Amino acid sequence: MDWIKELLVATEDLESPKSYYYWAALATISAVVGKRVYLNRGGVYNLYPNIYVFLISKKSGLRKGVPVNMAKKLTHDVGTVRVIDGQNSVQGMIKELGKIYTTPKGHVIKEAEGFLITGEFASFMLQDGTNFSLTTLTDLYDTQYHEQGFKKRLSTQDEISLKNPCISGLFASNETHFFDVIPKNAISGGFLARTFCIYEEKRNAFNSLTKAQTKKIDYNKIVRYLEELSKVTGEFRLAPKAVETYDKWYYDFVGQESDDDTGTDERIGDNILKAAMLISLARDSDLVIENQDIVEAIEKSMEAFAGMRRLLFSGTGDPKSVKATAYKSTMSMLLGAPGFEVSRRKVLLKAAGSFGPYDLDEVIENFLQSKVLVIEKRGGETYYRLKEWVIERHKKLNKDGEERVN
Numbered sequence: 001m002d003w004i005k006e007l008l009v010a011t012e013d014l015e016s017p018k019s020y021y022y023w024a025a026l027a028t029i030s031a032v033v034g035k036r037v038y039l040n041r042g043g044v045y046n047l048y049p050n051i052y053v054f055l056i057s058k059k060s061g062l063r064k065g066v067p068v069n070m071a072k073k074l075t076h077d078v079g080t081v082r083v084i085d086g087q088n089s090v091q092g093m094i095k096e097l098g099k100i101y102t103t104p105k106g107h108v109i110k111e112a113e114g115f116l117i118t119g120e121f122a123s124f125m126l127q128d129g130t131n132f133s134l135t136t137l138t139d140l141y142d143t144q145y146h147e148q149g150f151k152k153r154l155s156t157q158d159e160i161s162l163k164n165p166c167i168s169g170l171f172a173s174n175e176t177h178f179f180d181v182i183p184k185n186a187i188s189g190g191f192l193a194r195t196f197c198i199y200e201e202k203r204n205a206f207n208s209l210t211k212a213q214t215k216k217i218d219y220n221k222i223v224r225y226l227e228e229l230s231k232v233t234g235e236f237r238l239a240p241k242a243v244e245t246y247d248k249w250y251y252d253f254v255g256q257e258s259d260d261d262t263g264t265d266e267r268i269g270d271n272i273l274k275a276a277m278l279i280s281l282a283r284d285s286d287l288v289i290e291n292q293d294i295v296e297a298i299e300k301s302m303e304a305f306a307g308m309r310r311l312l313f314s315g316t317g318d319p320k321s322v323k324a325t326a327y328k329s330t331m332s333m334l335l336g337a338p339g340f341e342v343s344r345r346k347v348l349l350k351a352a353g354s355f356g357p358y359d360l361d362e363v364i365e366n367f368l369q370s371k372v373l374v375i376e377k378r379g380g381e382t383y384y385r386l387k388e389w390v391i392e393r394h395k396k397l398n399k400d401g402e403e404r405v406n
Contacts, residue, residue, distance in 0.1 A: 003222050004282045010217045015207050017200040020055050024067035024301070026278045027053040027170040028074050031081050031115035032226050035143060035166040037287060038234040039273055045144045047270055049277040052141060052194055053122070055172040056311060058201040058298070064172040065119045070217065070262045071170050072117050075336060077223045079105025080230045082114045087123045090136050094152055097167075098160045112150070112162035116169040122177045134182070134191045139195045140167045175199075175311065187312060193264045196271065199307035236277055241291035246272070249298050249349065264305055272301045298349060306348075306356030326355040326363045334386050335394055341385040346385040 004025045013020050030051045038046040055064045082101045084093055097112040118124045140150065141164045150162040169263040173181075182191070240247070250269055264271075273289075276297035280289045333342045333350060347360060364384065367373045372390050376383045386394075 002283045003225055004279075007217060007222070013205055013207055013213065013215060014063070014066065014068045015203045015205055017198075017202070017204045018212045019185075019198050019200060019303075020062075020064060020067040021070070023053045023055065023196060023198050023304075024063060024071040024170055025282070026275065027051060027115075027117075027168060028071045028226070029229065029278045030168040030274075031071075031075050031083075032078055032230050033232065033281060034113045034355060036233045037236060037277065037281075039238070039277060039289075041107075041270075041273075047273055048143050049274045049278075049281075050141070050143055050166050050168045051196060051271070051274050051278070052137070052169040053171070054178075054195050054197045055170070056178050056197055056199045058199070059175050061142050062200055062203055064174075068117060068119045068170060068172050071326075073219065074222060074226060075115055075117075075187045076104070077219065077303065078226045079103050080107045080109075080227075081107050083117060084114050085117045086115075088118075089124075094160050094162070096138070097162050097165060103177075110163070112167075113163035114167055116167060116171070117168075119170040119172050120177065121173045122181050124171070137167075137169070138190045138194060140165055143167070175267075178311070192308065193267045194271075196211055196301070197303045197308035197311060198304055199311040217312050229281055229285060232281075232287070236280070236287045236289055238289045238294075239291060242276075242289050242294040245291050245294045245298075246276075252350075264308065268301060268305060272297045275301050295345075299345060302349060303356055306359075308354060310359075323359055326359040329355070330360065330363050330367075330384075334384060339385070340391050344382040344384065347384070 004022060007025055008018055012018070018402045025041075030049050033049060035048050035050070038048050038403070041047050055067065059063055072083065072085060075083050080103065082097075082103070084096055088096075093114070093116065096296055097114050099111045103109065116124070136152065140162075142145075146162070147167050150165045153161050240253075249272075250285065253268075273292075276289050276293045279296050280287070283293070330347055333347055334340055344360070348357060364373075364375070367384075368375070371387065373384050373386050376385065
């Protein structure tokens with residue numbers, strides 16, 4: 001059962017962007033499985049699939065609250081998760097995590113596991129001040145370093161000890177409020193590097209909701225599956241092909257120069273593996289990360305990375321520079337590819353967070369209008385191929401010693 005794919009079909013006519021539902025679903029799985037599953041990282045440390053997801057809209061009105069409420073309902077109905085929602089301070093959250101908790105369904109949680117979920121992150125930050133809150137959330141995210149517990153002295157001088165903490169989070173905000181709590185001069189503090197920032201500018205569709213919807217989320221079916229996942233324990237295994245795909249991406253990526261100020265490019269490898277674990281669990285509970293899981297995790301994680309950069313560029317950067325990078329990179333890949341053809345997936349993976357799918361779409365549309373390339377779909381993949389006149393011109397320029405891509 002790949003319930004995330006079923007969920008995306010059930011919500012394809014709704015206004016909330018598809019990416020919001022997708023990442024809200026992964027955050028839900030993360031909260032349900034906690035630290036009961038892990039991936040051994042070369043004998044150095046165990047990586048757990050807890051994640052932070054931040055749904056961000058360019059402006060209000062993209063219906064972020066609907067997928068957030070979906071995740072809240074699912075975790076509540078499963079009945080094994082400590083859900084911390086509404087308006088909270090981080091100090092209040094720490095106090096809550098330090099308590100033995102019994103869910104409404106009678107499940108007892110003795111360790112500091114919790115799912116932080118809020119439709120407006122700014123309200124979650126009310127009492128503490130930005131620096132304290134972000135630092136604490138950053139510390140708690142790295143659950144592999146707190147096997148022996150986590151201690152925090154609060155402003156009241158009370159010392160709270162958290163037993164084996166494991167925190168997942170699903171937050172939402174619009175662009176303005178996001179920068180209220182995470183100012184641009186604080187983006188390098190580590191919080192963003194640990195967070196999947198899902199930045200969207202447009203609604204998925206227009207739907208007045210004046211008529212009953214024919215497609216609906218099957219909550220009962222999803223809850224039954226999540227209940228089974230909550231019982232799964234053990235170590236993940238990477239299939240050989242998955243190792244090959246991840247290693248190829250990893251060494252290509254780390255070998256590139258980066259101007260990332262958030263530190264995301266230093267941590268994205270672990271984040272991709274966290275996402276792969278969750279994607280695998282949405283498909284099956286056998287604790288095997290298959291090649292398809294790694295491929296999807298790389299694609300979705302790199303899209304999120306590109307979206308975060310788009311968000312950070314939107315206020316002080318020049319969006320034209322992003323499009324220029326997308327143009328030059330895409331053309332360079334086409335000119336250097338066998339047969340002068342390249343897949344959309346390969347372009348986005350090679351983008352390494354420099355640009356995202358929206359930027360690529362604009363470039364491809366420009367190329368189509370200029371009659372530079374053709375698009376083909378084969379085996380579920382989209383391919384771009386340069387037209388013959390462009391190839392001939394490129395060969396002539398190379399022959400004349402005038403190599404250039406623009």
